[in-house]
Amino acid sequence: MTAKVSSSFLTLPVENVYRILDHLDELTIFLSLRNVCMRLNTIVDTYNRYQTLITLNLSTNDIGNRGVQYIANALQYNRTLTTLILICNDIGPTGAKHLSMALTKNNTLRTLNLRWNNIGPNGAKWLADALETNQALTTLNLCENLIDAEGIKHLAHALSKNKTLTSLSLVSNKIDVDGAKYLADGLQHNQTLLILNLAKTEMGFEETLTSLNFAWNEMGNQGAQYLADALKNNRTLRQLDLCGSQIYDLGAEYLFDALTINRVR
Incomplete structure (x- = not known):
């Protein structure tokens, strides 16, 4: 906290401080007007633009x-x-x-x-x-x-x-x-x-990975899509555990499409 604050500022009406703040951009308010003094902290906390930032x-x-x-x-x-x-x-x-x-x-x-x-x-x-x-x-x-x-x-x-x-x-x-x-x-x-x-x-799924366990992590359909994108180029994976991952029809479709492209050696 700054050691010295102008006495005139300490007694400046709140409405006047608000008017000064009105001319400052949000970043300046966010970065520069905290911990100057306790009174300014209180004023900034009640200033609408700060409250809605x-x-x-x-x-x-x-x-x-x-x-x-x-x-x-x-x-x-x-x-x-x-x-x-x-x-x-x-x-x-x-x-x-x-x-x-x-x-x-x-x-x-x-x-x-x-x-x-x-x-x-x-x-x-x-x-x-x-x-x-x-x-x-x-x-x-x-x-x-x-x-x-x-x-x-x-x-x-x-x-x-x-x-x-x-x-x-x-x-x-x-x-x-x-x-x-x-x-x-x-x-x-x-x-x-x-x-x-x-x-x-x-x-490196396409190089060495043979087993991947993502069971019970609630990845859902979107997570299944990301996984399917990775599996499209895989040539080594032998075991994939997705138990309890909340994958439904759409997620299953992503995985099915990937596996139709996937060709295990």
Whole structure:
């Protein structure tokens, strides 16, 4: 909290402060006007534009890990934001660390989109640490983030403990056979994840995988579609367990179409 605040500001009528806020953009209000002083905290909390700020989209702004640190600091105290979109900002593993620390304190954010941010396996580990305790996040997009099997190992462990995440997208990451096995193991202990998108990964189904167990993970029809896309190029899988996965007619059709293309050697 700032040590010195103008005495004139401390006595400025609330209506006048509102008028000042009216001329500021939402990002400035979100990032710069918390923890200046207790009075301003109270005023901002009652300001309509702050109360209704539920989505913040800063995609393709090149904010980097320094910029995301300011966002993470604000996120720790914010109680209105439910969706944060940071696509293509090159936040890296350090930026993921900042967000992880915020997620351990924030209990209102529901959707976090970090597509194309080069967080890598270390960044995945930081986010996984947050997922183990976070009780709010339901949707996490980590597409195109250079996450390999080691990063997936941490995420899979988090999934075995997380109770709120319902959608996880890992499209276009370096997920090989080991990564697929880590996910399968983690999902055996998860009861909430409904959508897991593994399209365009490097799972290598066509090379070595012979057994895959996704039983009792409630993947549903959409999850079956993602799995079917991966199986189309498979040439080695001998055993697939989807018991209790809530796959109905549409999901079965996806799998059937994939198996008509699939040719086991």
